[in-house]
Amino acid sequence: MTNKGLTVGETAKHLHVSIDTLRRWDKSGKLPAKKSDGGHRYYSQVDLELFKKDIFALATGWVLGSAKEPESASYCPTSSEFKGRLSKLQSALEKLQDLKEYYPLIVAVVGEIGNNSFDHNLGNWPDISGIYFSFDINKRQIAIADRGQGVLRTLKKVRPDIRNDEEALRVAFTEKISGRAPESRGNGLKFVLQVVLERAIQLEFCSSGAKVSVTKDCKMLNIQRIDTYYSGCLALISY
Incomplete structure (x- = not known):
């Protein structure tokens, strides 16, 4: 030692x-x-x-815990570090034969969620900037978390009519809208939803006081209010 x-x-x-x-x-x-x-x-x-320990539990603990940078290689303080770690995820996934046809889509989904965290919180991080991004190839899980503004607060900048966290998640996953006015882009989470619905991927996405759960072939978004309040966003991708 x-x-x-x-x-x-x-x-x-x-x-x-x-x-x-x-x-x-x-x-x-x-x-x-x-x-x-x-x-x-x-x-x-x-x-x-x-x-x-469990990667999703760690991600959850960081979002809910005190404002300090996680002492882990899974912490990405900058977008460039996130992209570097995303490349390592791609290298690991491309070795799995059963994912040969759609592992690029898994990487793209993770990229959209992670990039959203950086794009929508740029210059407006409430306390700790950056994201927690970890993956477990054996368990086939990917966890992403940030301590940002959350979906509702972000979207209300361009859609002040949005009333609550559940509606904010519905809009984010089904409508073309950007939380960075005056941009017209905003297909990120719609793309995520499309991929999950078409592939053997499961997604749990929490923001503030609401959670959306999506699995392949589900007929509609399962959005519900939750008791736990997440200051930013928390996602678990299973494949």
Whole structure:
């Protein structure tokens, strides 16, 4: 063990995996190693503990918790870092044979949700900027979260007639509208909905006090009010 964390060999024993597996996880972005000034790879105790927990629970905890940057490789403070991690997700998904035909659509869905977080909160982050973005290839889950303004507050800038969180989610997923006036774009979440309805993908998307659940072949959007209040947006994509 180094002053900063565990060596590659120690980490392999700690997680009960081979060193080759750790190298693959590092390359794919599933569990990135850090590098010392001397170029040696190591893993921090914090990252290992986070890795062993549920990614959606971690994302939820960050949105609901105190205003501090998550101590994790899954935190993307900038759009460029998000895009870099998105490339690692694509590299991991393209190796799964059963996703060969539509893994690019999964990446596109994640890209739309993540880019929305940065685009609609640019210069207006309430506290911590950036997003939490993690994926678990074994569980086939992707979690994205931000501590931004939320869908209702964003859309009311251009649609002040929207009354509540449920209506805001319905508008966001079914109408062409942008929360960045005076832009006319706004197909992002409509595209997400279209992909989910056509493919074997499930989506849970929460914002403020409402949640939308979408699965393949569902007849209508399932939007409901929830007791938990999320300051920004939280999404779980299962495939």
